[in-house]
Amino acid sequence: VVIVGAGFGGLWAARALRNAPADVTLIDRNNYHTFFPLLYQVAAAELEPEDIACPVRSILRHARNLRFVMAEVQGLDLAARLVRTDQGEHTYDYLIIATGSRPLFFGVPGAAEHALRLRSLEEGVALRNHILFCFERASVERDDGQRQRLLNFAIVGGGPTGVEFAGALAELVHGPLRKDFRGLDVRQVSIVLVEAAESLLSVLAPRLRAYAVRRLQRMGVQVRLGVAVERIGPEGVRLKDGELLPAATVVWTAGVGGDAARFLGDSELAPASRGSAPAPGPAARRDGRVPVQPTLQLAGRPEIYVIGDCAYLEHEGKPLPMVAPAAIQQGVAAARNIRRQLAGQEPLPFRYHDPGTLAVIGRNAAAAHVFGRDFTGYPAWLLWLAIHLARLIGFRNRIMALTSWAWDYLFLERVVRLILPRATPPG
Amino acid sequence: VVIVGAGFGGLWAARALRNAPADVTLIDRNNYHTFFPLLYQVAAAELEPEDIACPVRSILRHARNLRFVMAEVQGLDLAARLVRTDQGEHTYDYLIIATGSRPLFFGVPGAAEHALRLRSLEEGVALRNHILFCFERASVERDDGQRQRLLNFAIVGGGPTGVEFAGALAELVHGPLRKDFRGLDVRQVSIVLVEAAESLLSVLAPRLRAYAVRRLQRMGVQVRLGVAVERIGPEGVRLKDGELLPAATVVWTAGVGGDAARFLGDSELAPASRGSAPAPGPAARRDGRVPVQPTLQLAGRPEIYVIGDCAYLEHEGKPLPMVAPAAIQQGVAAARNIRRQLAGQEPLPFRYHDPGTLAVIGRNAAAAHVFGRDFTGYPAWLLWLAIHLARLIGFRNRIMALTSWAWDYLFLERVVRLILPRATPPG
Numbered sequence: 001v002v003i004v005g006a007g008f009g010g011l012w013a014a015r016a017l018r019n020a021p022a023d024v025t026l027i028d029r030n031n032y033h034t035f036f037p038l039l040y041q042v043a044a045a046e047l048e049p050e051d052i053a054c055p056v057r058s059i060l061r062h063a064r065n066l067r068f069v070m071a072e073v074q075g076l077d078l079a080a081r082l083v084r085t086d087q088g089e090h091t092y093d094y095l096i097i098a099t100g101s102r103p104l105f106f107g108v109p110g111a112a113e114h115a116l117r118l119r120s121l122e123e124g125v126a127l128r129n130h131i132l133f134c135f136e137r138a139s140v141e142r143d144d145g146q147r148q149r150l151l152n153f154a155i156v157g158g159g160p161t162g163v164e165f166a167g168a169l170a171e172l173v174h175g176p177l178r179k180d181f182r183g184l185d186v187r188q189v190s191i192v193l194v195e196a197a198e199s200l201l202s203v204l205a206p207r208l209r210a211y212a213v214r215r216l217q218r219m220g221v222q223v224r225l226g227v228a229v230e231r232i233g234p235e236g237v238r239l240k241d242g243e244l245l246p247a248a249t250v251v252w253t254a255g256v257g258g259d260a261a262r263f264l265g266d267s268e269l270a271p272a273s274r275g276s277a278p279a280p281g282p283a284a285r286r287d288g289r290v291p292v293q294p295t296l297q298l299a300g301r302p303e304i305y306v307i308g309d310c311a312y313l314e315h316e317g318k319p320l321p322m323v324a325p326a327a328i329q330q331g332v333a334a335a336r337n338i339r340r341q342l343a344g345q346e347p348l349p350f351r352y353h354d355p356g357t358l359a360v361i362g363r364n365a366a367a368a369h370v371f372g373r374d375f376t377g378y379p380a381w382l383l384w385l386a387i388h389l390a391r392l393i394g395f396r397n398r399i400m401a402l403t404s405w406a407w408d409y410l411f412l413e414r415v416v417r418l419i420l421p422r423a424t425p426p427g
Numbered sequence: 428v429v430i431v432g433a434g435f436g437g438l439w440a441a442r443a444l445r446n447a448p449a450d451v452t453l454i455d456r457n458n459y460h461t462f463f464p465l466l467y468q469v470a471a472a473e474l475e476p477e478d479i480a481c482p483v484r485s486i487l488r489h490a491r492n493l494r495f496v497m498a499e500v501q502g503l504d505l506a507a508r509l510v511r512t513d514q515g516e517h518t519y520d521y522l523i524i525a526t527g528s529r530p531l532f533f534g535v536p537g538a539a540e541h542a543l544r545l546r547s548l549e550e551g552v553a554l555r556n557h558i559l560f561c562f563e564r565a566s567v568e569r570d571d572g573q574r575q576r577l578l579n580f581a582i583v584g585g586g587p588t589g590v591e592f593a594g595a596l597a598e599l600v601h602g603p604l605r606k607d608f609r610g611l612d613v614r615q616v617s618i619v620l621v622e623a624a625e626s627l628l629s630v631l632a633p634r635l636r637a638y639a640v641r642r643l644q645r646m647g648v649q650v651r652l653g654v655a656v657e658r659i660g661p662e663g664v665r666l667k668d669g670e671l672l673p674a675a676t677v678v679w680t681a682g683v684g685g686d687a688a689r690f691l692g693d694s695e696l697a698p699a700s701r702g703s704a705p706a707p708g709p710a711a712r713r714d715g716r717v718p719v720q721p722t723l724q725l726a727g728r729p730e731i732y733v734i735g736d737c738a739y740l741e742h743e744g745k746p747l748p749m750v751a752p753a754a755i756q757q758g759v760a761a762a763r764n765i766r767r768q769l770a771g772q773e774p775l776p777f778r779y780h781d782p783g784t785l786a787v788i789g790r791n792a793a794a795a796h797v798f799g800r801d802f803t804g805y806p807a808w809l810l811w812l813a814i815h816l817a818r819l820i821g822f823r824n825r826i827m828a829l830t831s832w833a834w835d836y837l838f839l840e841r842v843v844r845l846i847l848p849r850a851t852p853p854g
Binding site: 031061179180 | 484
């Protein structure tokens, strides 16, 4: 069994295949697993990158039938059943594709080139460096317009990532950075959250959405709803209504698509669709997610499973959300189905158990829909804290993250403010 | 007062000028102070980079007359008394130069291009990434010679940095990496420490030197004494006696020189040496250290102090060592002398108090000369632990480093093994 990707889906699939009667190879381009739900805290200098990452080899150390290979996957040969990587080829009997997601820019010009992203540990660190660099530059900038541009932050996208990052950034600015940069007037700092839809956090109930907007506004974040982005350039964000938001920092959290099309495009799947009975249709949708059978298998390719963000499956008439719980559940389900296939049994369809939705907005504030109920404020924040701490993989991560948070909470102090490695100067 | 460099010398000078009747500007290219004595532990994946670094602004937050500027110094104009940086010019009445050290390669061809270094936080992280990358590559390499080259590590220089890093690397390899890479035979790993002189740790007594060699050998490190390096290339280290040590990783810890000559060369000082009575001689020695008066002032330039690794001053007939305690003491002394000059008094000559020498070799093992006595083994290691913990700046650094160490000590486990940011593949 070869598993491509050591995110939530791939890692849980590997864990569920421990001691299965099969040799399992897990391939990832990084040697660590990233706890994505807390990535925005790295970008806001609240957690260190090491707090939310764990070496894959440590996690899998006790599984004798598992092997980890750090390599970049370059392509698949479906006929020969092999995975081509920059570190050689790996043949498979069963393949699990769990390559996660990548940003979607909806054709907005300049977004790919000029906006910072928040989809990997490297991007999180780069964004943190960039923010701190902007403050350093602003503190010695004599031109008023330039300084204002350095202190303007635009966040595009009002989903959980955008909301959580906007809140964390506001707290960073009005807490530690205010103390560190006494020469700057933090009231000059402007944080704008731009969302094309009419509300933030569209998956939550209207009451929770309104709470999120109010709470962000109280923290000094300008929330612009129903405004689409025309293009992004080095000078800032041009809105569809013609307005220019000048900003040295533009963060794109608006669109997320599956990252399977890169090596699972139509051409690659062509042999399969010619041969087998139910034509699989287009291999990947426009958003890069690959439609799968209810068993998570590719149509006509019973030996290939696609799980997590890069899989497209509907649940109660709606596409499954691209969140960690869905990936984890699919990883376990795919592993169980492969065990069934190895034992000569039929794979079972996947059933999704929705654990609810949580978005943290700041200190003591969150909006949540869990256990069938809505929560806001402090209770929601405690819930969020408990769930995320419990889920962080690895005991060390748990204590380290807890230490950082406790410190932060008690002393209103961000402890992680190194610009490392050296960032390129903004603008 | 302008201080260039936020290392031990510059930072302690800034702290000693707190509340002095002067505006103090501290300039550094990074926004953090690095605790250099523990840098080798970052390279050996024992500490996280954040554990040994602290944002300069946090350290100086409570000093109202201090200002920090993150900038790269490009040159001095001694006549106009200004410092040119990439972020504008800063005029000074008094200047403290504390720019630290840089590696010296003694003209060994290829050393600058092919050897990894251990003089900055970035270099420490790069070295850690490189080591882990070599193990990842070796685990999928099929060619025996290539794999052996990936598992060979050569360390050039038997001073404290070389000895400490060799010991830490041996512990990393035979502890956590052995568990993580079950497919590799760690007995294939070779760590060679090459020193041109006839002994390691030449500042210590012969008994302690012999102890260090024995101890390293017991940990599996090959110690090659009295062997000079001819050149360094991508294939490894060529020794003067003709032997080639093939190694994908060569670490250069052999030579350290002052880093003042870059902008304090002869040409820059020429106006001063023409004008004033005692000719200052060559501005910088061949090793990049600048000779200073006993008061730490430049000859003929009473407004300029040079301190720390980039200053050259003799103590009891020998040059002052390039160590943190000397830099700290000089920083405080320079600040005191500037305060005296501001008050119309004469600067006082600097007197060095030697705190002793300590080198840690591994778990429970160190060699030390402190309080006039020699220590080895466990007592020396405890001493080292206590002194370094006490000296780490900032409470957080203290608890975080302690947590990492306690963990490591109890479970023989390195917790920091992420390859981040992505390293370029070795060889």
